[in-house]
Amino acid sequence: MSKEMVDLPPKGGFSFDLCRRNDMLAKKGAKPPSFRKTGTTIVGLIFQDGVILGADTRATEGPIVCDKNCEKIHYMAPNIYCCGAGTAADTEAVTDMVSSQLQLHRYHTGRESRVVTALTLLKRHLFNYQGHVQAALVLGGVDFTGPHLHTIYPHGSTDTLPFATMGSGSLAAMSVFESKFREGLTRDEGIQLVAEAICSGIFNDLGSGSNVDICVITKGHKEYLRNHLLPNPRTYVSEKGYPFPKKTEVLLTKITPLKQKVEIIEAGDAMEE
Amino acid sequence: MGEARPSPDPTRASLAAQAVGQFSMFVEITIYVEGVLPSVAVCSYGSTLRYKTIERIKPIGKHSLLGASGEISDFQEILRYLDELILYDNMWDDGNSLGPKELHNYLTRVMYNRRNKFNPLWNSLVLGGVKNGQKYLGMVSMIGVSFEENHVATGFGNHLARPILRDEWNENLSFEDAVKLLEKCMRVLLYRDRSPVNKLQIVKITEEGTTNFPPYSLKTFWGFESYENPTVGEEGLW
Numbered sequence: 001m002s003k004e005m006v007d008l009p010p011k012g013g014f015s016f017d018l019c020r021r022n023d024m025l026a027k028k029g030a031k032p033p034s035f036r037k038t039g040t041t042i043v044g045l046i047f048q049d050g051v052i053l054g055a056d057t058r059a060t061e062g063p064i065v066c067d068k069n070c071e072k073i074h075y076m077a078p079n080i081y082c083c084g085a086g087t088a089a090d091t092e093a094v095t096d097m098v099s100s101q102l103q104l105h106r107y108h109t110g111r112e113s114r115v116v117t118a119l120t121l122l123k124r125h126l127f128n129y130q131g132h133v134q135a136a137l138v139l140g141g142v143d144f145t146g147p148h149l150h151t152i153y154p155h156g157s158t159d160t161l162p163f164a165t166m167g168s169g170s171l172a173a174m175s176v177f178e179s180k181f182r183e184g185l186t187r188d189e190g191i192q193l194v195a196e197a198i199c200s201g202i203f204n205d206l207g208s209g210s211n212v213d214i215c216v217i218t219k220g221h222k223e224y225l226r227n228h229l230l231p232n233p234r235t236y237v238s239e240k241g242y243p244f245p246k247k248t249e250v251l252l253t254k255i256t257p258l259k260q261k262v263e264i265i266e267a268g269d270a271m272e273e
Numbered sequence: 274m275g276e277a278r279p280s281p282d283p284t285r286a287s288l289a290a291q292a293v294g295q296f297s298m299f300v301e302i303t304i305y306v307e308g309v310l311p312s313v314a315v316c317s318y319g320s321t322l323r324y325k326t327i328e329r330i331k332p333i334g335k336h337s338l339l340g341a342s343g344e345i346s347d348f349q350e351i352l353r354y355l356d357e358l359i360l361y362d363n364m365w366d367d368g369n370s371l372g373p374k375e376l377h378n379y380l381t382r383v384m385y386n387r388r389n390k391f392n393p394l395w396n397s398l399v400l401g402g403v404k405n406g407q408k409y410l411g412m413v414s415m416i417g418v419s420f421e422e423n424h425v426a427t428g429f430g431n432h433l434a435r436p437i438l439r440d441e442w443n444e445n446l447s448f449e450d451a452v453k454l455l456e457k458c459m460r461v462l463l464y465r466d467r468s469p470v471n472k473l474q475i476v477k478i479t480e481e482g483t484t485n486f487p488p489y490s491l492k493t494f495w496g497f498e499s500y501e502n503p504t505v506g507e508e509g510l511w
Contacts (some may be wrong), residue, residue: 046499093464098337112509116507116510119510136359145505145507147504148507158510160499160503160504160510161499162497162498164501171429171432171433171465172432172433172436174433174461174465175432175436175437175458175461175465176437177432177434178456178460178464178465179437179457179460180462181459181498183498200436200440203436203439204435204436204439207372242480
């Protein structure tokens, strides 16, 4: 390697230097670490006053459920929330980053953030990384132009829709939406429909499960209903209770005062510096 | 279908599903007296919708209906096997006839055997019928997975239609309700799967026999306001 290559500062974006090594290792049988994915059902729909977003709460690491009650509805702005599916780190980082960019933009302009601003920031970032940042998002919010709902795919394309689903449970949830959605739903009907769609994902898809989170955004007001529905409670709790005592038992109490430690300072020379 | 690689070995020819049948999303329900199957009446060749008047549900014997998705030529082969089976059974002339359970078992064995020889019949089969008052509905997949359920679907129907069926099926559906439920499922599939055409064929089987209904189309709704002008307020958004 020439000295110049070592001295150059790293440019932005991904560095694919280790890809060849990883391929070689994979061929020799070394498995790469698995990602924590939020195999997910996330949905959004527009109702008459605003937007309702819904998500399940299971995060999976391969075949294991690593978080039974994670939060998939991320805060972007006081009037904009974003649900994320795909690799958990990617969705969290991307939504965090865009959220802080939006905050700076709000300070700069002095106005409420628009949903399209968030959309464009996310879209540009994801396209830049050509799909390697695996975040599939459902972005919803209400700004002064009205309620908006968008989906953003990992490669950077977006859709503007009245109802949207993403994630592994998207087909199950979409079947509920396609058969029951109509325009001009009231808030309660909307929440009910979103909860039904998420439950359909929870019960028919293995990557989604646990509870239902819902976020209702209207003009000037938002409501984050964390764990709105808990359709998977622990059903078996032993009636007999557990026979062992809840604290450790005290067998003996004996107090031994600590001996004072006496330091002998030698009246010698100060330490050499 | 059509991700199979062409293979030079003639015994493994069935792995090269080039002349393709079609992913059906057809769905079936067993209900109170009858059994109902709808299916989409199209056979495609790759992504071309080549034959638009294909019947993919056939009556077998006196008591059952067989529907298939996947490779149409394999389906026709299966029909030939079943023809032979029914013929031999009739020749015994003992008043007994093969019911849906027996046919289901036979098909499971056939599919599994072919899979073991690495030469599968590239179909997902749905078999339903009524014999002596007993309703039966089962499915056999290309690799021999078979089970009996109250509602089955093949292909995309598994993801889109079964959630709806799981929620809304109950034992006491009347024929009209069942058809409505199936139409609901088929509508969702029509919206969300790229292969079907809007041409639905329903077949009903009861103790008395099969009734074929002529193919018809579903009404679809595309008039959402948000579809009219999606970029309102954000001109230039894509």
